Amino acid sequence: MAESLTPIPFWFLRHGETDWNAQGLSQGRTDIPLNAVGLAQAERAARTLRGIGGIATIIASPLVRARRTAEIAAEALGLPVVFDEGLQEVNFGEQEGKPMGDWYDDWIAGTYTPAGAEDFATLLARAVAAVNRATAKPGPVLVVAHGALFRALRLAFGHEPNVRTPNALPIRCTPPAGGAKAWDLAPVALAAEA
Numbered sequence: 740m741a742e743s744l745t746p747i748p749f750w751f752l753r754h755g756e757t758d759w760n761a762q763g764l765s766q767g768r769t770d771i772p773l774n775a776v777g778l779a780q781a782e783r784a785a786r787t788l789r790g791i792g793g794i795a796t797i798i799a800s801p802l803v804r805a806r807r808t809a810e811i812a813a814e815a816l817g818l819p820v821v822f823d824e825g826l827q828e829v830n831f832g833e834q835e836g837k838p839m840g841d842w843y844d845d846w847i848a849g850t851y852t853p854a855g856a857e858d859f860a861t862l863l864a865r866a867v868a869a870v871n872r873a874t875a876k877p878g879p880v881l882v883v884a885h886g887a888l889f890r891a892l893r894l895a896f897g898h899e900p901n902v903r904t905p906n907a908l909p910i911r912c913t914p915p916a917g918g919a920k921a922w923d924l925a926p927v928a929l930a931a932e933a
Contacts, residue, residue, distance in 0.1 A: 742867040744895050744922075746914035747874040750794060750881040752812065753889060754804040755780035755907040765839050767831030767856070767887075772803050780907035781808040785815035786930035787909055788881065794818070798873040799883035800826035808907060809883035820883075821876070825869030828885035832856030847890065847900050863891040881909075897921030 755777030759766045773781065788794060794816055799809035801822040809820045832855030834840070845851035852858045857865075866888050873880050886904045894900040896912065897920050904910075905926075913923040 742864050742895055744867055744892075744914075745871045745874050747878060747880075748911065748913045749870070749874050750788070750879060751889060751892070751910045751912055752784055752788075752808065752881060752883045753886055753904045753906055753908070754800075754802075754808040754883065755784070757804050759836070760906060763839050765831045765834045765837055766804075766885075767828055767835040768802070769835045770803050773807050777804070777906065778807075778811075781811040783929050784808070784907040784909055785812045787927055788812055789815045790930055791909070791927065794879050794881045795877040796873070796880045797821065797883065798823050798826065798869075798876065798880060800828065800885060800888075802827055802885070805883050805885060809881075812881065812883065816881075823869050823872060825865050825872070826882065826884040826888065829859075829862045829887045829891075830855070830857040831887075843890075843901050847894070859891065862888065863894060866891040867895050893924075896924060898924065 755773045757771040758774045759771045797809055797813050797818050797820045799805050799820050799822055813820045832853040834853040842851055847859050873882050889904045890900045909927045911925040
């Protein structure tokens with residue numbers, strides 16, 4: 740694989756829930772805001788990240804669901820948010836707004852791309868480049884982005900890509916050590932409800 744991540748640990752946070760997440764619809768670039776559950780999830784993730792401490796930089800997708808999640812975390816951490824267009828969700832073309840289907844495996848394999856959509860290989864290259872730009876900043880870095888983008892990163896990490904990432908669950912992404920081939924992806928227990 741030509742796309743390789745710089746071996747620098749970082750945190751990843753998928754945005755909080757939206758109405759389309761709750762309905763099982765593909766969002767892609769459609770700019771859907773967080774719903775009430777998503778706002779509460781973002782607040783809880785922010786409390787968790789504050790408890791972990793040490794995050795120095797927050798880089799986020801500019802789409803509103805990721806932007807708002809990042810802003811809530813940034814407020815808790817006393818940090819600004821930097822936006823990177825490369826962290827935007829994949830463009831799902833004609834599939835946006837439709838129920839999530841069983842076409843993901845074919846899309847990831849490169850044998851099917853929805854009309855008007857970004858192919859998986861392009862997403863993979865874009866996601867890796869964006870994370871490499873992020874981890875070049877003072878760390879530890881928190882990357883706030885999207886589920887399909889994290890599927891691409893999972894492949895770059897050496898993991899099965901077609902795995903759903905929970906909303907607003909901080910994940911510590913650590914490069915392989917001791918001869919391991921895959922990155923360690925460690926979700927963190929969420930802070931107690933406020």
